[in-house]
Amino acid sequence: MNVDDRTYREKVYEIVRKIPSARVMTYGQIAGILGEGYTARTVGYVMHAADSENVPWQRVINSQGKCSTDKLLLPHNIQQKILEEEGVIFNDKGKCDLEKYRWFPEGFEEKPDDQPSLFG
DNA sequence: AACTTGACGAGGG
DNA sequence: CCCCTCGCCAAGT
Numbered sequence: 001m002n003v004d005d006r007t008y009r010e011k012v013y014e015i016v017r018k019i020p021s022a023r024v025m026t027y028g029q030i031a032g033i034l035g036e037g038y039t040a041r042t043v044g045y046v047m048h049a050a051d052s053e054n055v056p057w058q059r060v061i062n063s064q065g066k067c068s069t070d071k072l073l074l075p076h077n078i079q080q081k082i083l084e085e086e087g088v089i090f091n092d093k094g095k096c097d098l099e100k101y102r103w104f105p106e107g108f109e110e111k112p113d114d115q116p117s118l119f120g
Numbered sequence: 121a122a123c124t125t126g127a128c129g130a131g132g133g
Numbered sequence: 134c135c136c137c138t139c140g141c142c143a144a145g146t
């Protein structure tokens with residue numbers, strides 16, 4: 001077993017699994033942390049294949065603070081409902097306060113974009 | 121191997 | 134606030 005037995009997707013899930021209840025991360029934030037080869041779009045792409053039993057997929061939302069799955073999964077707004085059960089408050093437009101609920105993994109307490117290099 | 125499709129996001133109108 | 138455009142890149146056809 002070498003390092004690369006962890007697939008592209010698994011690296012995304014590994015981060016998602018660390019998100020605590022009632023906290024969220026955005027697709028772009030995860031992509032920024034994983035770095036080269038990862039973009040918000042691909043993170044979103046792999047999320048649809050996440051195993052809901054083992055990955056708290058509902059804690060990944062878009063940069064506007066909304067659930068991208070609102071009209072996609074059935075029943076509709078299921079993602080928001082689960083997050084609300086965890087304690088996340090959404091306004092009447094289906095938006096939550098990212099400043100308040102966004103979670104940063106250890107070592108990424110600040111926005112990755114504002115840091116010169118956290119890996120250096 | 122070429123082309124299409126997204127659970128995205130920044131920027132502009 | 135809403136809508137559109139474009140860059141991004143893994144996967145499926």
